[in-house]
Amino acid sequence: MCGIAGALGLSGQPINPDHVERMVRTLGHRGPDDRSALVDGEAALGHTRLSIIDVANGQQPMSTADERYWITYNGEIFNYVELKDALLAKGHRFTTTCDTEVLLHLYQEYGADCVHRLNGQWSFAIWDTHRRELFLSRDRMGVRPLFYTKSGNTFLFASEIKALFAFPGVDRRLDAQAVDQFFTFWTALSPRTMFEGVFELPPGHSMTVAGGQIRTYEYWRPRYDTFDSTLDADSAAERLLELLVDATRIRLRADVPVGAYLSGGLDSTVITALIKRFTTTPLRTFSVGFEDPQFDESSFQESAIRYLDTDHESIRCTASEIGRVFPDVIWHTEKPVLRTAPAPMFLLSRLVRDRGFKVVLTGEGSDEILGGYDIFKEAKIRRFWGVRPDSKLRPILLRRLYPYMKNIQAQPEAYLRAFFRTSPEDFADPFFSHLPRWELTSKLKLFYSPELRARIGAFDPVHELRTKLPESFAAWDGFSQAQYLETAHLLPAYILSSQGDRMSMGHSVEGRFPFLDYRVVEFASSLPPHLKMKVLNEKYLLKRAVDGLIPPNVQKRKKQPYRAPDAVSFFGPNGNTPEYALELLAPERLQEDGLFNPAAVNRLVTKARAGQELGVKDNMGVTGILSTQLLVDQFIRNFRYDHNAERGTPVRHRQLPVRAER
Amino acid sequence: MQNEVRQFVIDNFLFGQSDRQLDDSDSFLESGIIDSTGVLELIAFIETKYQVSIADDELVPANLDSIERVSAFIERKLQAKAGVPQ
Numbered sequence: 001m002c003g004i005a006g007a008l009g010l011s012g013q014p015i016n017p018d019h020v021e022r023m024v025r026t027l028g029h030r031g032p033d034d035r036s037a038l039v040d041g042e043a044a045l046g047h048t049r050l051s052i053i054d055v056a057n058g059q060q061p062m063s064t065a066d067e068r069y070w071i072t073y074n075g076e077i078f079n080y081v082e083l084k085d086a087l088l089a090k091g092h093r094f095t096t097t098c099d100t101e102v103l104l105h106l107y108q109e110y111g112a113d114c115v116h117r118l119n120g121q122w123s124f125a126i127w128d129t130h131r132r133e134l135f136l137s138r139d140r141m142g143v144r145p146l147f148y149t150k151s152g153n154t155f156l157f158a159s160e161i162k163a164l165f166a167f168p169g170v171d172r173r174l175d176a177q178a179v180d181q182f183f184t185f186w187t188a189l190s191p192r193t194m195f196e197g198v199f200e201l202p203p204g205h206s207m208t209v210a211g212g213q214i215r216t217y218e219y220w221r222p223r224y225d226t227f228d229s230t231l232d233a234d235s236a237a238e239r240l241l242e243l244l245v246d247a248t249r250i251r252l253r254a255d256v257p258v259g260a261y262l263s264g265g266l267d268s269t270v271i272t273a274l275i276k277r278f279t280t281t282p283l284r285t286f287s288v289g290f291e292d293p294q295f296d297e298s299s300f301q302e303s304a305i306r307y308l309d310t311d312h313e314s315i316r317c318t319a320s321e322i323g324r325v326f327p328d329v330i331w332h333t334e335k336p337v338l339r340t341a342p343a344p345m346f347l348l349s350r351l352v353r354d355r356g357f358k359v360v361l362t363g364e365g366s367d368e369i370l371g372g373y374d375i376f377k378e379a380k381i382r383r384f385w386g387v388r389p390d391s392k393l394r395p396i397l398l399r400r401l402y403p404y405m406k407n408i409q410a411q412p413e414a415y416l417r418a419f420f421r422t423s424p425e426d427f428a429d430p431f432f433s434h435l436p437r438w439e440l441t442s443k444l445k446l447f448y449s450p451e452l453r454a455r456i457g458a459f460d461p462v463h464e465l466r467t468k469l470p471e472s473f474a475a476w477d478g479f480s481q482a483q484y485l486e487t488a489h490l491l492p493a494y495i496l497s498s499q500g501d502r503m504s505m506g507h508s509v510e511g512r513f514p515f516l517d518y519r520v521v522e523f524a525s526s527l528p529p530h531l532k533m534k535v536l537n538e539k540y541l542l543k544r545a546v547d548g549l550i551p552p553n554v555q556k557r558k559k560q561p562y563r564a565p566d567a568v569s570f571f572g573p574n575g576n577t578p579e580y581a582l583e584l585l586a587p588e589r590l591q592e593d594g595l596f597n598p599a600a601v602n603r604l605v606t607k608a609r610a611g612q613e614l615g616v617k618d619n620m621g622v623t624g625i626l627s628t629q630l631l632v633d634q635f636i637r638n639f640r641y642d643h644n645a646e647r648g649t650p651v652r653h654r655q656l657p658v659r660a661e662r
Numbered sequence: 663m664q665n666e667v668r669q670f671v672i673d674n675f676l677f678g679q680s681d682r683q684l685d686d687s688d689s690f691l692e693s694g695i696i697d698s699t700g701v702l703e704l705i706a707f708i709e710t711k712y713q714v715s716i717a718d719d720e721l722v723p724a725n726l727d728s729i730e731r732v733s734a735f736i737e738r739k740l741q742a743k744a745g746v747p748q
Contacts, residue, residue, distance in 0.1 A: 615699025
């Protein structure tokens, strides 16, 4: 696990090694163990290494024996052992025991198609010194990040945007349309990022850069076209367990100790149980607890620890601590957030790193692929009721939604009905499940300044998304459509990045996600929806598959999504507002930055300070506006490429000799 | 009364953005002014400011869904409190 960066002169102009070094130095947190830069005329590859497999010999950029192909790679190919055996049989010879070399040889053998054989999480770039061609790829689900931009006539890529900005001359401007996507979907949608001209290689995509041309193409996407109707619940549960056991087993391949996050929820408890029951790996588990009981899951964590007998350690997270680390969090997310939930994950990865662990397994992805989210349940109830809008009994089910949200549960009956009311005409909308959420979030656009409104113009993010759906989307059932929206967008763009990779790698810790093994994902999408959510029982098949393996109270508990204190982290009852929040939300500063209406933000801040509990929308407003201001401050106004350049070892340089044939 | 209610709605739900057209008869629900927690804030405002208590069966849009309706509802509550026969 590592950080990668690189550059390619599109008209053949050479790259200055010092410029690549600047890129590499921004990524010290991703790889403190070794840092290097390789230049070959117009191409440069940079790398920062967190050594996990073949600690002694896995330095990068790495080449084939003939030095034709060079790779810079971030990630893990979990089936590298099997792939290596097959390559050995074909006559390939290896000098290390690491997966990097396997990937390099696989590319040599199969070219761009090699990605179909990979089971893992990756972003990498391979430079072919003969054809002068750069090949880049990103894993199916978007676990590992990869960004790119063009500056003048130079193509640049990196694991994080800050490395792109470190290259001299790259423009740093906020993308107004991305801001509008954020205040609709909770994130900018790939390939867009928060910055104009900076793009993300979407999950499941590869890219070639050669002869001055950049070509991007999709090699994989989640599909819900046909369901396997021959499967009964028992054999499906058995198959799911089998796949999960193997997905977990191969994710324990590492030459360093492996830990797991144990939140007390179903998914992380399942992963911990699988490690304990089906492998011999010695296991340490880690969790976050909260001062505030509405977020705290300690009691479930404790029953899982007892039942599974793990060696466990946790941090107790306070609102003021979240407020304190939030600027660092945004430095790593490189995008604004509507929730502070990434912050405790950042604090947790620090504990994990301090205990000497570089790798953790977690339960991420289960809710998306196996049907766990309340938004799926909400859509199901709204549909069920919408068929008979006059029914007195059907809307009673609305009380089953969001049991963990005090404000929703306190809703008067008539209001609950009014909020969720649906009519059959709405059913046909492909965004039926998500429109209420997006409409609620869009209310925050009230805070936009006139300048921002003008920059956004007639852009309509929901309309744009309609034009970018997969061809077969309209033919999918409603449950699958909702699953796709979560799996293709929010999973990579928020859960796996802002709350995942960026928070764990901020402290040099790599996350691994057995539920996102592509075999598990493809199997799950072949299951009919009723096996995922049976009536209103979420993740039904998973619960059935792990019956007896996890504590019964965790198996039967009501789902509680992971959340953290939001606005109260900045404007708490104790009145301790962090200095940066006062500065960034001051009317003069808001006026200068030109994104939000100072008077409106001021009223929101006053409301937050008054001490009464805020609703969802106001909490999102405070967190979203403050994090956008932090983003502008750290990446546009006051960007420093050497922000944490001192972390990690000195950068090693290597320059390939100029070839005679060029 | 109507002005007090209007001011509360503009300050608390629209954050002072009163350039938005808001008629006294506009439905809070249909215009999206009040979200799922907004109604709780509205109830707290009425109970604290006017010192009346609202029963569960009064928590319906017919009483609370526009500036006009809220004002009329508060009037009725205040009259009932003062012992004026309705």
